[in-house]
Amino acid sequence: MKDDGFIRFFTAKKWWPFWGGIAFGIVEVLSFLIADSPLGASKPFVEVCSIATFIASDKFKIEYANVLLDNYFSSYLPQISWGTTLFVGVILGGFLSSILSKDFKIKAVPPMWKEFYGPSRTKRFFWAFIGGIFVALGGRFGQGCISGQLISGVVQLGVGGFIFMFSVWIGGLTAAFVFYRGNFFNITR
Amino acid sequence: MWEYITQNEIINPDNLTTIIGRSGLLGGLLIGMLWGFVLQKTQICKYDVVARLFLLQEFTVWRVGTPLLIVASFFIYFFHDIGVIPNLMTPGTRIMAQIIGGLFMGFGIAISGYCPGTSAAALGEGAVDAIFFMLGMLVGSFLYASMHHTEVVQRILSVGALTTPDGQNITIPALLGVNHWFILIPFLIMLILFDIGITFWDLMLLSISLPVYYFKQAMNAFDGFLDSLASSFQKETKLVQRFNNSTDTFFQKFSKEPGRATSTFLGDLRDILGSVFKRVTKNVK
Numbered sequence: 001m002k003d004d005g006f007i008r009f010f011t012a013k014k015w016w017p018f019w020g021g022i023a024f025g026i027v028e029v030l031s032f033l034i035a036d037s038p039l040g041a042s043k044p045f046v047e048v049c050s051i052a053t054f055i056a057s058d059k060f061k062i063e064y065a066n067v068l069l070d071n072y073f074s075s076y077l078p079q080i081s082w083g084t085t086l087f088v089g090v091i092l093g094g095f096l097s098s099i100l101s102k103d104f105k106i107k108a109v110p111p112m113w114k115e116f117y118g119p120s121r122t123k124r125f126f127w128a129f130i131g132g133i134f135v136a137l138g139g140r141f142g143q144g145c146i147s148g149q150l151i152s153g154v155v156q157l158g159v160g161g162f163i164f165m166f167s168v169w170i171g172g173l174t175a176a177f178v179f180y181r182g183n184f185f186n187i188t189r
Numbered sequence: 190m191w192e193y194i195t196q197n198e199i200i201n202p203d204n205l206t207t208i209i210g211r212s213g214l215l216g217g218l219l220i221g222m223l224w225g226f227v228l229q230k231t232q233i234c235k236y237d238v239v240a241r242l243f244l245l246q247e248f249t250v251w252r253v254g255t256p257l258l259i260v261a262s263f264f265i266y267f268f269h270d271i272g273v274i275p276n277l278m279t280p281g282t283r284i285m286a287q288i289i290g291g292l293f294m295g296f297g298i299a300i301s302g303y304c305p306g307t308s309a310a311a312l313g314e315g316a317v318d319a320i321f322f323m324l325g326m327l328v329g330s331f332l333y334a335s336m337h338h339t340e341v342v343q344r345i346l347s348v349g350a351l352t353t354p355d356g357q358n359i360t361i362p363a364l365l366g367v368n369h370w371f372i373l374i375p376f377l378i379m380l381i382l383f384d385i386g387i388t389f390w391d392l393m394l395l396s397i398s399l400p401v402y403y404f405k406q407a408m409n410a411f412d413g414f415l416d417s418l419a420s421s422f423q424k425e426t427k428l429v430q431r432f433n434n435s436t437d438t439f440f441q442k443f444s445k446e447p448g449r450a451t452s453t454f455l456g457d458l459r460d461i462l463g464s465v466f467k468r469v470t471k472n473v474k
Contacts, residue, residue, distance in 0.1 A: 012230070017249050018388075020231030021256030027223050028261040032274055036211045039224060041306035045326045049334060051199060072334040080200045082217040087309055089221015094313025096222065097229040106315045110236035110302065125321040131301025132325020133332070134293050139305070140333040141345070142290025143281045146304040151254075153280050155261045157361045157372055159351060160282035164291045171295025176243035179300065 013101045028155065035082060038155075040148030041090070042139045043083035046076045054078035116180065138171075228310035235311065236302030243299045246394065248387045255384040259377055266369055279358040284349025301325075412436060432461055 009015075015023070031039050050073040057065035069078075098104040108121045117123060139145045142164050144152070150168065153161015194200050200214075207213030228234050231253050241247035268274045298304055303311060303322045312319040336342050351359045362369035415436065435457035442450035 014232050015230045017231060017252035018256055018384075020227060021253040022260050023227045024224075024231070024253060024257040025260030025264070027220065027227055028257065029264045029268070030223070031220050032265055033268070034209055035213065035216050035220060036278075038278055038280075039220075039306070041304075041309065042326075045305065045323070045330045046334075049327060049330045053334075054199075068334055072337040077198075079198055080214070082212055082214065085214045085217035086221040086224070087305075089218040089223075090225035090228065090306060090309035091313045092218070093222035093225020093227075094229040094234065094310035095225075096313075097226045098314040101230070103229075104315050106317060108317045110316070110318075112237040112240055113302075124318050128301045128303070128318040128321040129325040129328075131297040131303070132322040132327075133329040134297030135301070135303075135305065135322075136297075136326040136329025137333055138290040138292070138294030138297060140290070140330060140337075142287040142294065143283070145294075145306065146298075147306045149280050149287075151257065151261075152278070154258055155265060156277050156279045157262065157369060157376070158279040158282060159359050159361055159364060160280055160284075160287050162361075163282070163284060164287045167288045167291025168295040168298070171292035172243045172299040173295075175296040175299035176240070180240075180244060 011100050011102075013103055028151065037082060038148065038152035039086070040083060040144055040152070041087055042136070042145035042148055043076075043081070044087040045136060046073075046140070047078070047080065047084055049073075050076050050078040051080075224306070225310045225313055228307055229314055234303075234307040234314060234316075236316075239298065239302045239307075248391050251387050252384065252391065255380050255387075259380050259384075262373060263377060266373055277360070279360055281358045282349075282351045283346055284351070286346045286348070289345065408440070412440065428461055428464060431457070435461070 028039055031037060050069075053065040053068050053073060056062045057069055095104070109119055109124045113124055135145070139149075142149055143160065146168070149164050150161055152158075154165060155161075195202055201212070206215050208216035208219065210216065231249070232238055233250050233253055238247060238249050242250045265274060265277070269277060301318075301322050303319060305326060308319040308322045308326075312323075351364070353359050353363050357363075360369070362372050365372070415433070435454055439450050439454040442453075
């Protein structure tokens with residue numbers, strides 16, 4: 001029973017990317033069929049911000065919060081919607097999969113970061129925080145994150161998806177060049 | 190507190206156990222679990238994979254993304270033609286804002302290694318730095334919300350905003366005025382060829398990296414052997430010291446500038462061998 005192909009498929013550490021991509025595509029089509037909505041992961045953050053400003057204006061009576069609620073958060077209501085539970089589901093799904101493949105481990109610094117920048121946890125948390133600010137700003141300018149704009153845009157052949165794909169690639173290459181000081185093709189595995 | 194939440198419509202309690210539909214909260218949880226499972230199994234939620242993608246060493250993200258685009262675009266347009274999916278939900282197009290947004294986002298992804306979806310899967314996998322990424326995303330969303338109604342942002346958002354004449358978001362088939370299969374079939378063929386190409390490139394990189402790795406291990410072992418040989422002499426002669434220094438600098442500088450390090454090392458070797466030869470032939474004369 002342990003060497004059964006079915007069990008081994010679900011407890012493997014890494015799927016061959018071809019099957020993983022097909023599975024990802026099936027999940028995307030399922031979300032279109034069942035929930036009438038493409039997958040997207042940047043909406044929950046806007047909703048949490050919107051709920052926080054709602055509480056700030058309702059309970060703490062901060063004036064600036066009312067301005068924000070009228071301006072930006074009128075199109076993103078302070079209401080927990082499908083996207084937020086999707087996000088919570090992704091956390092649970094990752095947890096379940098890592099438990100099944102015995103890959104679950106509380107780790108703070110990724111191995112490749114440790115090799116290039118040292119094991120300092122504060123540095124890694126700081127740069128993750130800065131990266132988060134940039135990703136959120138870029139996502140809100142470009143009407144969505146990678147899954148919401150790039151994947152959904154290109155899958156439905158939208159013009160914006162292709163433009164966004166090219167600019168993400170250019171931005172990422174320049175950032176990697178600046179950060180790793182041109183250590184391209186430095187094979188360290 | 191539950192009354193506060195339901196009165197102000199933070200959670201609509203009718204939707205709590207709905208599975209099907211746009212606002213079904215339980216359905217979102219289940220689809221999210223499937224998505225998180227796939228994200229963690231393909232390992233694209235790890236920092237290593239994303240950083241190596243931008244360093245052009247490991248193309249797992251593209252090898253996952255290409256079958257995704259093939260399968261999803263084919264089936265979504267197929268179901269759209271049959272009638273199962275009545276309306277497509279294409280995201281909007283604003284050319285200037287998407288160029289700027291994409292640059293920012295690419296910068297953020299290359300630094301932190303996470304995208305919003307993969308950071309959730311990484312948190313499920315146990316990576317604690319995803320929490321700080323999410324905090325940064327909250328701060329960033331808040332920053333954008335406070336910037337949204339200034340004039341600069343509104344002008345950026347309005348440059349190149351394209352829609353179809355009846356106000357829907359634009360797709361390439363609608364832009365060019367053709368049936369979507371004319372665009373889709375060449376696109377799928379291009380994606381299939383691209384997938385074959387990067388799969389072979391990835392396998393080739395993997396087959397090169399192992400011999401290089403073993404070569405570096407062998408050089409390190411040889412270095413250790415030379416150290417033990419030098420210390421077995423009671424006093425280190427000047428020549429052995431010189432040889433040790435030149436090998437040390439060679440290994441230090443090789444990863445940064447291999448050409449210059451190799452030529453310096455070969456020059457030093459030539460000098461050392463020359464002085465060894467001189468010393469040997471001095472006794473012969």
